[in-house]
Amino acid sequence: MGITTIAFILLSLMAIGSAIMMISSKSPVHSVLWLIVVFFAISGHYILLNAQFLAIVNIIVYAGAIMVLFLFVVMLMNLNAETEPIKNYRLRLIGILSGGSLLLVLIAAMMKIDVAQPVLMSTGDSGLIKVLGHALFTNYVLPFEISSVLFLSAMIGAVIIGKKE
Amino acid sequence: MQALTNRVKVVERKPMSFLERMYLPAIFKGMMITFSHIFKKKPTINYPEIQRPFSPVFRGLQVLNRDEEGRENCTACGLCAVACPAEAITMEAAERQPGEEHLYREEKYAAKYEINMLRCIFCGLCEEACPKDAIYLSETFTPADYQRKQFIYAKNDLLIPHPVNEPEAYKKALGNKSTKEKVN
Amino acid sequence: MMLAIDLAMVIEKLVLIVVVVSASLVIAMYTTFAERKVAAILQDRRGPNRAGPFGLLQPLADGLKLFFKEEIIPNFSSKFLFILGPALAMLTAVMTSAVIPWGDKISFFGRDVSLQIADINIGVLYVFGVVSLGVYGIMIGSWASNNKFSLMGGLRAASQIISYELAMGISLIALLMVTGTLSLKEMVVQQQQGGWGGFLGWNILKQPLGFLIFLICAFAECNRTPFDLPEAENELIGGYHTEYSSMKLGFYLFAEYINMFISSVIMATLFFGGYDMPFVDEAGLSPNIAALIGVAALMGKVIFFIFLFMWVRWTIPRFRYDQLMHLGWRILIPLALFNMLVTGAVILYFNK
CATH class of the missing domain: 1.20.120.1200 (NADH-ubiquinone/plastoquinone oxidoreductase chain 6, subunit NuoJ)
Known part of the structure; x- marks a missing residue:
């Protein structure tokens, strides 16, 4: 190891x-x-x-x-x-049921996955700042800018909500 | 409203200019002022190493005086105890026996003489009241202590050192009281 | 990769870590002494001068006093978090020193020893990340004390540090646009290249406004006056360390001084050429001596900044809380954004 x-x-x-x-x-x-x-x-x-x-x-x-x-x-x-x-007994039961079924679905989905490209440890440079920045500002510039507009609108919304008397 | 004095300063409250609103020039000015204090003379006196002279009217710890031959001046007349506003002084008189002439100047002396330093207010009235120049207020402090009974000063604590046997300690305890007497 | 580790490398780094950490602890100790002495001198007093010559043993006496004090853990506090608080504060204060280049290479028994614990290519971001974690020590400690005043101090600290981190980050982005690197070592090397003995390469000449914003934010991040609201003693007793005693209190106070030291080092490295001493590279000295001069130059700059911290402390009174927030959000952040915009425009114009 x-x-x-x-x-x-x-x-x-x-x-x-x-x-x-x-x-x-x-x-x-x-x-x-x-x-x-x-x-x-x-x-x-x-x-x-x-x-x-x-x-x-x-x-x-x-x-x-x-x-x-x-x-x-x-x-x-x-x-x-x-x-x-304090939650009552019935609510608790329903919670266990729904959570368990979600777990089942997740496990079933996981079983189906075949690992096509295992992530390589300590190799690959996709997470380095140069590569990442290059990718963000060339290939993915439109999604990047759209998400920034999203953040801007969220900020403005927060300001407006905060200003409301 | 009518001004109460002619020294009133009218405060201007006009809106601040851009430079003033930036605050940075003001901060810089303030920092220069604090910086200039580095070079100022420090008024602190390093106490135990350097001691300031007492003022001529300082009234410190009481001392029981002796004359030039080392005889006690006190005759236990009780005038100091009567004069004391804080009632800090107690004494007991005794008669001088033959053969004790070198110890006491007159026929009567104080067998016991106590001053409670916790009560004493160092007003100096005992010094004023004494007809024999036997008690005066010296130029020392009452040292701190942990117990109350330590503050009741007995005769041995108060007596000035013997002028013949220990002339240096006598001089030191006397301070410049003698010169002060002459001025008066 | 197998468990093959270069033993000499490990020893070298361990020695470096021990030296750097203990040096920053000793410097922090003497910063407490310097604080009292500088305060005294600025106020026409003498300051501590009883323990040892000029009072130089005073920090030792203070440390001993803190060690021998009784440790009190409040009854209704969560004990683990109460201890975790000062530990985290100390940890985050010391961790930053890992990426700082303390000097150039030194040849040592035929080995080139770089005077930097780790030269990672995201050094600035690492510093920023560790600084942003510094608030946990205060928050956890203040909450675990189960005391209203502590909690208020902690909340003040948290909101203040978060607010000023933003402006700090944006002013740093402008600097990064100029340097084009995130590695602190490379930044120093770049600054050494400038004309006039390296002096003209210092980033302060390229980013004066950015430096000003960074300086103000550094004051706020270190909880130093005029931003010491978290421990405003006349409003909050002792702020977040009200319930602390003995060495745990000492850790909090110590962490503050280490933070002060580290942020001085970072300001010197980012804006004042780090270990660059003008005209030393040109003088043609042997590399070892040049490196040692570099370390001394860095320390000189740091001492100046620490003095600045204290000088400001005894000049400017504390902000009110709304003034603090106003300065952070309505003045510094727009100013930092403006600085970033201008920097970007200038870079675009000259690189066209």
């Missing part, structure tokens, strides 16, 4: 474990913190794929900005385990 494989296994375990912890922990603040750990594990995966730019942007954008805002809101709302409404 090479170093990359060991790192991959460790990171995957970390990602899955903290994702489970995120779902199962009672306190919302703990959930947010576990989610941050998941993001770090995913960034680790990006680094294994030699996509350093994606890894660091993932950390800057998700862990550094979005999750801070999440944490901000959760801390302000002061959600405790006691304030959570």
